[in-house]
Amino acid sequence: MRENKIKKILDEGKLAVGMGIFTGSPIVVQMIGYSGFDFVFIDMEHTPVTIDRELQALIIAANESGMGTCVRVKYNDEVLIRTTAEFGADAVVVPHCRTAEDAKKMIQAVRFPPYGVRGSATDCRSAGYGCYPDFDFGQYVEKCNHETLVIPLAEDPEFFDNIDEILNVEGLGGVQLGPSDLALGLGIKETYNFDNPQVKSRFELLFKKAKEKSIPLMGPIAPPNLERAIEMAENGVRVMTLRNDVTNFKMLLSGLRKDVYVPLKQHFETV
Numbered sequence: 001m002r003e004n005k006i007k008k009i010l011d012e013g014k015l016a017v018g019m020g021i022f023t024g025s026p027i028v029v030q031m032i033g034y035s036g037f038d039f040v041f042i043d044m045e046h047t048p049v050t051i052d053r054e055l056q057a058l059i060i061a062a063n064e065s066g067m068g069t070c071v072r073v074k075y076n077d078e079v080l081i082r083t084t085a086e087f088g089a090d091a092v093v094v095p096h097c098r099t100a101e102d103a104k105k106m107i108q109a110v111r112f113p114p115y116g117v118r119g120s121a122t123d124c125r126s127a128g129y130g131c132y133p134d135f136d137f138g139q140y141v142e143k144c145n146h147e148t149l150v151i152p153l154a155e156d157p158e159f160f161d162n163i164d165e166i167l168n169v170e171g172l173g174g175v176q177l178g179p180s181d182l183a184l185g186l187g188i189k190e191t192y193n194f195d196n197p198q199v200k201s202r203f204e205l206l207f208k209k210a211k212e213k214s215i216p217l218m219g220p221i222a223p224p225n226l227e228r229a230i231e232m233a234e235n236g237v238r239v240m241t242l243r244n245d246v247t248n249f250k251m252l253l254s255g256l257r258k259d260v261y262v263p264l265k266q267h268f269e270t271v
Contacts, residue, residue, distance in 0.1 A: 001128055001140065004147045005068030006039055006090045007173075010216050010238055018067070020220075020244025024049045026061035028245050033065025041070045041241045045095055051080055056087045056125065063088065070151070070218070070239070072176075076102055078117065081109035085148050086124040091239075093176050093218075097152030100165040107150045107171040112141045115171070149173030151218060155181035160202045167213055174239065175210060177203060177219030192222035207235040 009016040018039035019032050024047060029040055040062050042049065049055055055071065062069045072093040073080045084092050094106040108116035122130035126148075127140050150171065152159075155178025159166060167175075179199055180191040186198050194200060210217055218239035221229045229240060243251075 001132065001135075001143055002063070002088065004090045004149070006070065006239060007147050007149060009038060009068075010174075014238075015233060016068070016239045017242065018070070018240070019242050019248070021058065022047050022244045022246040024054060024058065025245070026057050029058055029061040029067075030065045032245075033062060033067040037067060039068040039070055039090070039239070041072065041093075041244070042089075043072050043244070045072050045074050051083050055084070059088050059125075070149075072153075076106050078105070078109040081106055081150075082118055085110045085118075085144070086121060086126050088125040089148075091149035091151055091173060091218075093151045093153060095153045095178075096156055096181075097154070097166065098156050098158035099162050100169050103152050103166050103169040103172065106152060107169065110148045110150055111145050111171065115145055118144070151176050153178045153181075154203075154206055155179075155185070157182070157185045157202075160205060163205065163209060167209055167215060172215055174216040174218050175206065177206070177217060177237070179203070179220070179222070192220060194222060194228075203235075211236050 006016050016038040018037050018041055020041040020043055021029055022043055032040055042055065042058050044051070044055065049058070059069045068090040070091040070093055071084045071089040072095065073084055076094050076096070081092050081094065092110060097103055097106070110116065110118055112118045122137060122140070126144065128135065151174045152166065152172070153176045154160070179194055182202065183190045183193065183196060183199055188196055188198060190196060194203065216238040217236045219232065219237050220241045221232060224242045232240065
């Protein structure tokens with residue numbers, strides 16, 4: 001069966017570095033993979049990507065180009081989470097985890113009994129459609145129960161109110177940092193500002209408690225520079241996302257407009 005690349009990197013004590021996918025383009029996914037990145041963060045929550053052939057095609061494109069996959073589902077739903085895992089996602093990120101019960105629900109969706117409620121199916125991609133000559137259902141169940149990463153998003157003030165109970169839930173594959181939604185929940189209209197005192201103090205608490213429990217962290221590098229990446233790594237962030245395809249292309253367009261388009265138009269208008 002296919003190896004979980006993200007978990008392998010974490011088990012080796014290394015960093016996984018990837019990029020977000022908002023466009024839903026398999027071509028862009030492949031380009032990221034061929035460029036040498038470790039994984040893609042496929043976003044369903046804020047995009048039109050749906051739990052159908054489109055998502056599976058993105059996961060296949062990532063695997064074909066040598067990457068692992070993190071998929072953020074739209075909400076904490078058993079069917080969404082289970083199907084995402086059956087499509088072959090290495091990690092499922094679930095938004096708005098506010099309580100330990102929320103965390104237990106998402107973990108049970110990808111675990112087979114007695115650890116969860118996932119139903120039996122071997123004709124799905126995570127099982128290689130049962131086509132491996134040496135396929136063993138018992139081994140497949142054990143692999144899914146121990147390797148598929150389930151990652152709640154720490155993006156609500158309530159997460160930090162209940163942080164001890166949430167981090168005590170057995171089976172957490174990590175925790176994803178959500179600075180923008182956390183800021184909004186605190187009444188702060190800023191995006192990706194890890195330096196805001198109210199946001200910073202809460203994540204510092206998470207850094208401390210996750211380290212005590214050896215729980216890996218995942219999050220965006222904002223701003224996406226080496227200095228911030230090293231800082232986040234030193235705080236326990238082991239799975240890093242360098243913006244997403246839409247934002248990165250937007251930045252490229254802004255630079256081209258500023259450095260080429262505008263001066264070129266001005267040059268010919270003054271000739």
